[in-house]
Amino acid sequence: MKLLTEAELIWSPIVANNRMNRKRVANGVNSYEKELFFNPTTYLNDCLSKRGVVKWLDLCCGEGNALIQYAQGLTQQTGVTLKGIDLVDQFQEIPEAVNCLTFEVRSLLTWEPTEQYDLISCVHGIHYVGDKLLVLANILAALQPAGIFVANIDLNNIQGIDVRQLFAHNSIDYHARRKLLTCKGPRHIDITWTYLGADDQTGPNYTGQEAVTSFYSLAT
């Protein structure tokens, strides 16, 4: 089996294709609320009413519709920071009336957090990332003290390391049936493994779509 480097992976037809669903909104039929079993709008509005500020980072945001829908539903945008990151520039145009939202084209592998967020979401994005554990470690360090990270992840796409044990050790919740990772508050994870590379030929995961499997060995 030939493992791909990050540079090779971003050109893989499994990662960069137009068949994947990049259109989800925050709430409604084709939505984050449905995929995450969590209502981002209710949570963010609650943060905003309690503290007067709120920050949401949506990783692998696709067209950015979830962020746009949330922004458009706000009665006022003061104190609100919304950011979307995706490998591919397929973002919808930001409506003129929205001034709290930015999009950035980049790979999560080159993203290093500089801020802390109340909500970090990654809806069906981790499936396509190479070094998933490095990305997860970066994300978890970027949460506000009561911030929430929520993401879809299939543990079959991480090989060579006992991920369940890693999550349990760091008090990270993983819902096996829903394939949902949830973490409240930041975590600082010691990287005790070596990333070997990724395979884009392992076939569909639980979503029914082809995904990328990441391989690790325990560092000696």
Ligand SMILES: C[S@@+](CC[C@H](N)C(=O)[O-])C[C@H]1O[C@@H](n2cnc3c(N)ncnc32)[C@H](O)[C@@H]1O
């Ligand atoms: C299935 S789509 C989901 C998009 C959006 N979250 C939604 O639910 O509508 C997965 C997204 O992950 C993005 N992606 C894949 N690998 C990535 C990477 N290494 N860094 C950033 N984005 C990535 C893809 O470009 C795609 O837009």
